[in-house]
Every structure is written in C-alpha cells, then in structure tokens.
Amino acid sequence: MTYNPTYLSDFPIKTLRETPSYADTPGYQYLIRAGFVRPASAGIFTLLPFGMKVISKIETIVREEIEAIGGVEVLFPALLPKEPFETTGRWEEFGESMFKLRDRKLSDYLLAPTHEEMFTLLGQEMFHSYQDFPAILYQIQTKYRDELRPRAGLIRGREFIMKDSYSFDLDANGLDVSYQKHRQAYQKIFNRLGFDYVIVSAQSGAMGGSKSEEFFTVSPIGEDTFISTPSGFASNVEAFETYDGRPAIDPKTGELLIKDGDLAKNGEPITLHRGIELAHIFQLGQKYARAYNWTVQNQNSERITPTMGSYGIGISRILATFAELFHDEKGLIWSTALSPYDFQIIQAISNDKVKETSFEIVKQLAKRGYSFLIDDRAISAGVKFKDAELIGVPQTIVLGNLIKEHKIELKHRATGSIETLTLDQLYSKFLLAGS
C-alpha cells in the first residue's frame, strides 16, 4: 500500500488513442491502450507500472488465502535440468510445448511449464515420516509453455506468472482434505477478485492422477469449451461423456463433435459455453512419489508411498481475464480489489487552489490507506476524462470550477453516475466507510 500519490505529469506512461492492430481481443486492446502491458514477442509480455500494481494485488490475495490453509512459500528455478523430467517421462510427453535448451557444456535443460517433479523431490528430501505430513508448499513463479497459437495477450501466453501449490499426504483421505482446502481457498480467491466462476470436472492430461476440476469463467473471448446441464453438472470437453459413448471432441483435429441439446450420460440436455480456465486442481495421487521411489514411515513403522495434489492458478491470466470481462466502449472498469489505484483525481482546471485541494484530499483519505492517481498534466480536461475512462480506476474525483464552493464531483466509472459533494461530505463518505 503506497501513500505517495502518482502524479501523471511525472509518470512513465503513454495511453494510446488507436487500437493496436496486433491485439486480437477487446480486453487485451484496452490493456495495451491504457498502458498496463506491452508485447515483447509472440505470447511474451512486459508489465508496465499499472499492470505491475494489479499483479501485486492479485498476488497478495492469492498469498493470503493459500497461507490461510497452511501453504508455505518457496521459489523454484525456471531453468531446470532434464533428468527429473526424464524419470517421469515428461521430458518427451510435453512435446513441442516445452522450451528446451542446452548450456555451454551441452547439457540439456528446460524452461519449466510446471513443477511437480521438483516439489516431489523436495518433499522426498524433507518429509521422512508420518509426523512430517500433511504439508502444503507453494510458489508464485514464472512459467513457460511454447504454445502453438499464443492469443488474447496474457490469456494464452508463452511466459506467464502462476501460483502453483502442492499438497503432501499419507493417504487418499488426507489428499481429499488437502484438495477440498484448496477448492475452498480458490472459491474465496475468486470471490475476492470478483469473478463469477463455474467449477468443471476435468481430466488431468499431462499431470497424471485421478480427480481434477477446473475453475472457469464465462467470456465471449473464451478459448476453452465447457459443458453444463440443468442439474448443475459441469465438465470440460476432454472429460465429458456423451449419452451414446460418442467422443465429444475429435482427438486428431480438436474439432468439437457435440452441440447444444445433445444428451449427457445422465440423460440431461447439454449447453456449451466459450469459457476461460483460471485455475486447475488435481489429485495427482502417488504417480510422482512412485516415479522417484519415495516412501515414508507410517505410524506402524511401515514404508508407504505418499500421495500428492497439485493446484494452479494463473496470476497473469487473471489480470487479462478481468480486462476481457470488465470493460465498456470507453475502456477498462476495475474493481476496488484489483484497481491499480483507489481514486483518480482529475485537475480539470489548473490553479493553486486545485493543487492544494488535491494535496489535502490525498492527505485526508490516505489515513484509510487509499491510493491515488493524480492527473496534473498540462493538457485539456477532455483528454484527462478520456484517459480516466480508459484506465478505469473505480472512482474519479474531479476538481473543477466547483472548487470555489469547496465542492468536487465524484464520478463512478462503472455506472458513469456523478455526485456533487462538499469536501467534508467526501471525507465522511470514505473515512467512515466500512470502519
């Protein structure tokens, strides 16, 4: 939380009036135009100052909820040697989606797409007996997947930030508990972030293991299909079982072979949805522990194989998805939870009184930890209003001619509504709010 306001006259940011031709979705276009991100290469992005602030807020929420269920933070390298992935077979299994390279001594390395191998090896080193279980380790880390078709900016990128956590338990019941803890933590995270979500049955693909669910949000730019039925059942395409046993998807072409109204195995008609996958939780079971012959001592002094879960949530994808879901024809519309600032102050006219009032408002409201973006640039008020709508801070305080009467306008980005308030009314509205 910063109490130093950001003055736009002195801040490295350029908003763009024109839509960049390379940006393929509205949210991505606005993230570029409003100065949150820039592409560095296909599917590879630079976070600009506003984007960094949103990412920090997402990370804080995720950290809080994962630590609340007992998660302990570590940080694994992105550059990893081949050997642990050879043992599990994933050096080959990931195929072309894994970035591979050689060092100067011609040893094989990879840029990790996920860290099951490394967390298992760390668990094997640290957890030797039943007293060491259960445990949850997590990291917030940069991952790499060489996607064939990067798209929608940070939604399907090749370098991206993820929180991945891993649970370690002695038996299937323990794993169920750790899995449910993560499921509930993720529900809390998405509630705090302000996302509507659907929890969808999934198969675990390259991760191995048994039970698995995905958290989807519905979006017109969605790139994955999921299926729901009237009774509330939901599944991703890979895991979906049709009434007559037909496949739901052509395994070769990826073409969808089902349509709205087809029947699910339970006899209900299905509805298809173009969603975005935001998180994925897996029961890995003993697959990885077995691969490394990891056994531990149980309470009866027997050697048993531990069982694991893996739980991922896309940090940079959440930033991008929020932009896809919450915008209008003028720009982005941030929630209080994720906005880079709580307030934008527009100095619609330029004089000492306006500057002093600006300073006074920050001083008063910073007591409650609010943060401020102040547009004090020597440009027209019209451009300032346009930029404020493009950037999308939830509330704008306009300092204009009303300042002579000690009044300001409070504009709500989401609704466009405007309140005229005295300074005292402004202070009591926000200093008392929620206290």
Place this chain on the structure above:
Amino acid sequence: MTYNPTYLSDFPIKTLRETPSYADTPGYQYLIRAGFVRPASAGIFTLLPFGMKVISKIETIVREEIEAIGGVEVLFPALLPKEPFETTGRWEEFGESMFKLRDRKLSDYLLAPTHEEMFTLLGQEMFHSYQDFPAILYQIQTKYRDELRPRAGLIRGREFIMKDSYSFDLDANGLDVSYQKHRQAYQKIFNRLGFDYVIVSAQSGAMGGSKSEEFFTVSPIGEDTFISTPSGFASNVEAFETYDGRPAIDPKTGELLIKDGDLAKNGEPITLHRGIELAHIFQLGQKYARAYNWTVQNQNSERITPTMGSYGIGISRILATFAELFHDEKGLIWSTALSPYDFQIIQAISNDKVKETSFEIVKQLAKRGYSFLIDDRAISAGVKFKDAELIGVPQTIVLGNLIKEHKIELKHRATGSIETLTLDQLYSKFLLAGS
C-alpha cells in the same frame, strides 16, 4: 509482516548436521544446512521458506530506496527474441555466457542476462519530448548467465534475482544527477542491510558507456580482486592503471600481474583485496539510444539523442554474501534487517505453562510487528539450541524451568550473551524499544 508465528513442529524444514560435500564456501554450507536454499543444478537454486523470507526483506529495502529516488516498477520477460540484441551487437558479444534457445517455429530466443535493450525500446516508445525526462524505471527480475564456473552458491549462479534500474535523461548533466541519485540510494541500501562496502572504479565491459563504479564488500571467499591505495582511491582490476603502464591482468589467461606494494598511476603503493561485487552502476551514455536511432525533441524543438544509465544490484547474491560475512562455527548470524524472524522461541521443556507463555509472548510482542519462529518440536532441548544457532535468528527466548518464576532467558545470537528476564521486563524491553 506476518503476525502468525511459525511452529517448527508443523513447518517443512530439515536442518542438516553434516556439511554437504558439494558446497564450496562456509556461508553456502550454512545456507544449505539451516534450510535456506537447495541446489537444483549447477548454479541454479531453490529458495526454501527461510530463504524466501530473507529475499522478501531484501526486496522491500531495495524497492523503498529506489522508489524514494523516483523509480517506477515494471517487469520485463526473461525470455526475449534475438532481434533487439542483434541491433546492439550483444547477441554475439555475450558469447557462451548467454543462454540461447529456439522455439517450436525455430525462431531464436535468449534468456536475458540484462535488459538494456528492452528498457531502451520501452523508453523510445514512451518518451518523446523533453517533458518526459528525466525518468527512472526498474524491475526485480530473474536473470540468466551461463557462467563457466558457477561457485559459492548464489554468489555466482546461473539463474539469479537482480534489481536493475535504468535512467533516462536529456544530457550528460542530467545523467550525472541520475547516477548520483542511484549511488546514494545504493549507499542507503547497503547501510540498511548492514554491509561494509567499498565503491570501486570500474570499466563497464559488455554494457558499453563511460563512467562506472562497483560496490564491493571484502570477504575471504571473494571472487573478484579490487585495488585500493592509502589516499582512498579504489579500482577494480580491469580498470586499474599501473604506474608504468603494464597491464594489471593478463587479458588471455585472466592471471593477475600485480601484487601488494606495486605502484598505482598516482604513485601510491597498492593493496589487493579477494572482494564480492554486490552492485554495479554505469553511465551508458547514448550507446543504446543510438543503436535504435532514438531521438527526442528538446526545448528548442531540436531532435537530440537521450542518454541512459543502468544500475544493478544482486538480490540473491546479497542473501548469499550475508551468509559468507556473518556466521561463526555454530551457524548463521542474521541482522534484524534481514533475519527471517525477529525472535526464535525455544520450548526447552514441554508443558501447558510453556505453551501458554509462548502464545502470550507472541500476542504481546506482535503488537510491535515482531515475527516469531517457535520451536515446539518433540525433540531434545539440546537439538533445539543447536538448530537455533544454525538458523541464526538474532534473539532467542528460552522457555524452561524458570517459567515457574515467570522468567525467561533471552539469548543473543551474535554475542552468545544470556539475560534472565521476567516476562514484564521482556515486554517493556521490546514494546518500548524505539517507540
């Protein structure tokens, strides 16, 4: 700042009694044994929970001081396309120390060892006229160098965390100001971290540009040599000029050709020192702006080429260097600024009174933001004392038989001194301290 104490009985950590044979320096050995880091491959490391906490503290101090001089945070990718580095010639110039790879479409990429190219290109996009200057952008980011001989753990690693900032100015005077700001910010950072340092003249090597200085700390495991003279002049080996014009170092073998008592160009006798470079500040000048034909408009509406500086500080190297500088034969000795916890509480005996007192101490002292590591494991008090000395938290509160008299022992890690205090004395000592 966490107010939840860490209970060692429930924490994923294993301390080691034996010195790992692969660890080549004492600090690195202790970081392994005390559970701060683990090697994943040659020069590539995993940060364990204690290590993560220290890194977070270093990052906070660095962020505060760089933001205090106007730095704005961004985050560039580690995986970068070849083209910007071809333009500056550094695609070839870095030689084998640059990790290179190809994506699935056979395009050339690199893992960035440093980001001058990318910051220059961002500056070129955002800063068009004199009003946009000066500016400072920075990131805390993971970097890659394929060192021929990784050594001393995180001191010379192949994947490491750095803070790098870049200044943008209109002319040489502006660059001098930005350079001095960084020089002073770095002095503040090292003072807060508790490092003795020497600022050493340097040549800028692969970065290009003119003026350059390095911040060294003196250490017996140091891997770079610097030279000082009685009048306070200090230089690194590459930049050092001998009295008679002989080279100080054999350019082919890297062998040192000077010794203590040789004369510097100013006629003074020299002293050699085996230091660790912790930070490096450069005046890049116009090299990078010129490479991209970047010009901006000055106040006279003329096109001029901006001038840049680049300022790096090794975040993970600071963790490792601290361990090399501050340890004894029992283990690590953290400062208050960097310790993963403020206090370690040892439950030397196990009963309800001890558990309650432990809880009460945390509750009282957490008011001042202190953090706690509580050793509540079902093991002997002797092992707990040994582990506390190995981990190196600055102050240990021992709860033993004295607890019947409402007394505890306060042990100072650095001096080994022990104070017997009543609980009330403990609270007033730390609740009033510095208030």
